Amino acid sequence: MRRELVGAVIGMTGLVLAGCGDDGGGGAVVEETTAAAESGVGSRAVLNDAEGTEVGTVRFAEVSAGTEVVAEVQGLEPGFYGLHVHTTGLCEPDSSAPGEPGTTGAFLSAGGHLGGEDAEHPEHAGDLPALLVTEDGLGFLTTVTDRFSVQDLVADDDGSAVMIHSDPDNYANVPERYAADGPDEDTLGTGDAGSRLACGVVE
Template structure:
């Protein structure tokens, strides 16, 4: 099973600090990651809320270990937020879910998680590390995933979108004492991350 790997908490200075830790090890990976991001991401999404206000950006760049994802948000309440890549590059407020016009809601036009048709959460291609927002309303995340390439996000006919959810993602980790039969269908589909707070088309 391929997994997302957290490289560092999110400032360029923190990443550069890792380069002093050794030769050719984790520091080298972090140094390359920073260089790739500073050179300009191959793809980018602007996150907007249902009213159209910008709340942040997400950038994607190819690195040796996979695809680096760099997210930055502002003006949000403190706490953890679920972050995923969704399978349709369409961010429309009060929209219908693809294939289910009777179900409407904010950003349902973006469909489910990328790769949700081939497994359960947290093993979807588009499942990412959760984003933490500080007391000051700022959130930063740098992570690397080997589940998709940058090209995968823009090459298909309907594109892709980045979704910021209103609540934390439990990654399907529901203890047996709460769910003797295992996580239910909703948990396996979404990680119980709640409503769709902001969305951005990957371009």
């Protein structure tokens, strides 16, 4: 039976097949391209850890379905990491949370999740899919969200930031068999994603 392969292109993200190309082993070469990677319009955040080491970038571009987010990281331990957009464009390694001068820690200056005042995790505007890092320490994520625009990230007075957390994000998915009263405050706030590992101001 003949099977046809149907490709769906969402927004401006697509796969480009190099015609008659060869990878040295006789196979075709596939190159991944995205709107955020190619467009000159958009925003970018450079991610640094608390020691000031650059660990990656996150780029934002407007597409027909919303905002395309492209994250690329390197040098991290393998596994899943929480990835969020935070309310304040200030990534200070040792800092206080806005409105909480008595609490200090890495990148607390970036505030909470974007759009979190009237919502609980994972319904914050800044809640994004988990970032998977391979055994080689590399991670690549492309997603599209309609919860914020590029303008939302840069238009307010204090800007915004992208945060990588040290642990996986459970999206406040805690079954009743584990917690009869449902997720606690920490889970509803961050999805138990742990400490703030790397931060980048959206510019």
